Amino acid sequence: MSSNTFTTSSFSYSTSSSSSSNGEQTTGHRSTHQSNTDPVHGTTVQSTSQNLGEPAVQETRHYDPQGRELLEGAGSGGGAAASRRIEDVTDAQAERDAQYEERMEDEYAKREGGA
Template identity: 60%
Template sequence: MSSNQSFSSSASYSYSSSSSRSNNNGQATGQASMQQTYTDPSGNTHVKTSNQALGQPVVQDSRSYDAQGQELAGTTSGGSSRITDVSDSEQAKRDAEYEERMEDEYAKREGGA
């Protein structure tokens, strides 16, 4: 699934996302990613990306660049290339339970039930 949006005034914004899922010998795999890009009125561009593999925590990265394309230090993410793990143990538990239910459902369908 992909979507793109943009508008123009003195600033611009774009968003894109994608996801995929497959089953390899009974092992479910998947990947989701998202990128948001915003260019402010002064010409600085701010890029936020999020990536997640099935069953893994989300990894986010935020970077900012000036109008000449040079990466800015001291951005709001706490650093120009800081990666933050935003998962928690309760969410991981819920994700594992969901994955187990989905695998059971797929097994039922493959078995003809």
């Protein structure tokens, strides 16, 4: 009994740039997106993006044949992928900064009160 298998691939590339009329400011961005799908091994998606003057950022994601994302180190037989969490650290940093400023104000108030 023979089985028909197929593999599909796609690739896209985009780039953009602009500069100001005085020629001093130039901005640009480029990105690539490549997807390879195999019914047995699943899908691999590779993305790269780069802003002009900055290092390129690469990301590779793997999906099982059912479309579930496989996390690094989860292995191919790991079943459903563990969830990822995105945390906004800007709020936490702002809170730490506010606490620091409050402590500094208290310290200055102690020194001024004792003078």
